[in-house]
Amino acid sequence: MSKKLKSNDVITTKSIKTIIIPEGKIQDYIDGKLRKDTPEEYVRQNIEKRLVNEHKYKKELIRVEFSLKVGNNKPRADIVIFPDDCENFVQENVKIIVECKKEKIDPHDRKEGIEQLKSYMSVCLNCEWGMWTNGLTKIVLRKVADEKGKVQFVEYIDLPTADGKLENVDRPKREDLKEPVEDNLLMVFKTCHNHIYSTEGMQKQPAFFEFLKVIFCKIEDEKNSFEPLEFYVTSNELKSPDGQLTAKKRISKIFEKVKKKYSQIFEENDEIKLSPRTLSYVVSELQKYSVITTQIDVKGKAYEELVGANLRGDRGEFFTPRNVMSMAVKMINPRKGEKVLDSSCGTGGFLVTAMMYIINQFQLDAENKLGRPMSKWSYEEKRTFDENASEIANNIFGFDINPDLVKSSIMNLLMNNEHAKNENVFRLNSLLPPHEWSDELKTNLAKALGIKKESIRNSKSIAWFDVIVTNPPFGSKIPIKDTQILSQFELGYIWEKVNGKWVKTNRLQTSVPPEQLFIERCLQLLKPGGRMAIVIPDSILGSPGLGYIRQWLIEHAKVFASIDLPADTFQPRNGTQTSVLIVQKKTEEELIEEATKGYMNDYDIFMSIVDFVGHDKRGNFIYKTDENGNLVLENVEIKDIIVDNNGEEVEVIKTKQKKVLNDQTVYVPVVFEEWKRKEGLPW
Structure with missing residues (x-):
């Protein structure tokens, strides 16, 4: 049993005050009293x-x-x-x-x-x-x-x-824009979205994308640093229909700039569909903040929570939980200079996770080389870091068939790194034959990849990426029946078992679930030696009738890891049992060697079963308990600087007791890293 802490457990020294906050309590920011959380x-x-x-x-x-x-x-x-x-x-x-x-x-x-x-x-x-x-x-x-x-x-x-000063309330100056503290940006985002949802009669998803347009306008206005801010509404405008209309015209002018800048995601005739009254309210909530300068974790959390609450479960799109994405990215270990793709990027969760992982690793390396933390870097060192962060962001690519999700993905990247290039997220049905891709898409993609447009010809000419992290749409409710699409893939054909081995026939299947074709498409998109983390239904790994997929996969790639996820992973909306596969595409030399020998090279496979992912089938958090059923509590230190009654700065260390989420995904990359080291894998 843990020691029961009293509210007066406070230890004070000359310059450091340590306060212990029991689980279920919160210390008031103003008077310091402990209150119920x-x-x-x-x-x-x-x-x-x-x-x-x-x-x-x-x-x-x-x-x-x-x-x-x-x-x-x-x-x-x-x-x-x-x-x-x-x-x-x-x-x-x-x-x-x-x-x-x-x-x-x-x-x-x-x-x-x-x-x-x-x-x-x-x-x-x-x-x-x-x-x-x-x-x-x-x-x-x-x-x-x-x-x-x-x-x-x-x-x-x-x-x-x-x-x-009331004038700063009505029209803030650029230098007066504030960075929101802790969860205030999340509260503002929720307030705005819920206001749109309740007053405009929209469903949650359309309401979200209208809000997204306004956020694009806000960021565009902040970036126009040599001009006065135009993203504002005054209190008087907010009170009258005429004033609200004036405000909407002002914001609509900013949106015209947004459409030109993001022409691949906004149509020329697109417009903000919110009523002047609703738009004015949303602008009034956002106008005092600086979205660009807000800390990445603050705005990233606000955006992700809003995305998670409003964009789940349609058209086979069951977005991957953040902890599973983190596990997969850490295991695949993308590095600076590598081109990373999510071929069905949805709202950009995998892209952001991969981008921030690479940037954070680069920062740690730079701090070790310089011998000091980023906070103590010179201006020139920070500028060099920003240039490298921009280079990393420009190597992150995403494809998705849904234009609204492309918008959401781009905003997610911008929210987490202003250097991210919006040109690198494309609206594309990843399964389409490359010769059917639009000329505009091929032009823009070739420019981003640094290749010739003419080289984009067919499924054999698209091996561009070093790393792929993805969770493709899956399910029998959205089958692929188009023969033009199916004919590109060996897995689009009927396979028959002959003498214990699967053999491909020349007859196309009539219908194939998309996740099966995505496995082959992703390998086509990988460079030889490239690696991939992919979420797939367990039926692919265990169903006797799908043995030909497993045979095809191990013939073309090395399956280095299989992580079995619990059925609750995508709950409460989808109970499909899934796994994460870590694979590496075989090189031409390896394929020739194995074909010559008549058998595949032997290697070990890392296998792990995750029983708990931090939530149950209803989506509620689950926490660790000890052998007696008592909650396991951990101490989390929160450091702060306050000014005492004598005007002197005092460092305050608050030790808060928190319940421990029962999430086993955090342990898998650590064990896998040790396994890779023993196996001699260089990545």
């Missing part, structure tokens, strides 16, 4: 951090759970802020009130909605501003009196910053 508390903590780090309000002027007197009741306001010159922290001096609710609370709820906020503001005589939020919806009110002294509540885009 609830959905409502999650919202409040993110707001507190935004008020301090983005709006620049002083912690000492903020109170949490501040008691108010409302008639005969004494409710507690979640957060109140007092003015700079305040000496008496009483109700009448409150300047700003913030009410934080859990997601399921509606802003129009009679007891806990915005009417509650108005009642709190009304009893605080000098309270001018208020904000109500449930993490998905945010409403900001300003209390003003008309000529007759009647109090009115006027809706604004956001709370003013600590300096009180």
